[in-house]
Amino acid sequence: MTIFIDDASPRIARRLRLEREARGWSLADLAGRSGVSKATISKIEREEASPTAVVLVRLAAAFDLTFAGLLLRAEGEGKRLSRAADQWSGATRPPAICVAKCSAA
Numbered sequence: 265m266t267i268f269i270d271d272a273s274p275r276i277a278r279r280l281r282l283e284r285e286a287r288g289w290s291l292a293d294l295a296g297r298s299g300v301s302k303a304t305i306s307k308i309e310r311e312e313a314s315p316t317a318v319v320l321v322r323l324a325a326a327f328d329l330t331f332a333g334l335l336l337r338a339e340g341e342g343k344r345l346s347r348a349a350d351q352w353s354g355a356t357r358p359p360a361i362c363v364a365k366c367s368a369a
Contacts, residue, residue, distance in 0.1 A: 272338060273314050279338035281309045283327045298326035 284294050284305075291302040298305075300322050307313035315323070317331070324334035 272335075274311055275338040276315065276320070276335070277309050277311045279334065280305070280323060283329075283334075283337075284309075287327070294323070294326055298322045 284291075287293075289297075291305050294300070294305055295302040300319055304313065304315075304319065305323070308315045308319070320334060321331045324331050327334065329337070
């Protein structure tokens with residue numbers, strides 16, 4: 265039996281920093297909006313602390329995201345699922361299911 269351990273902490277840390285910096289917020293700004301201390305946010309972003317679910321819910325809410333939305337973004341930039349039409353690059357023919365519906369677009 266093989267056991268796989270997937271430590272999401274580094275991805276969550278990077279995502280939190282990315283979300284904060286994309287908004288031009290300082291640690292103090294995020295702390296004020298979330299109710300989580302600057303020191304805690306800094307430690308999470310530097311991977312020196314693992315956030316609890318409650319802390320992640322507060323941080324996600326500050327970004328106007330759900331907890332699940334934050335985790336999805338951390339996992340794969342929120343692009344795990346996409347419509348067939350959105351997957352078509354133009355270099356190849358669109359998927360057959362999309363031909364009738366997408367050719368008008």
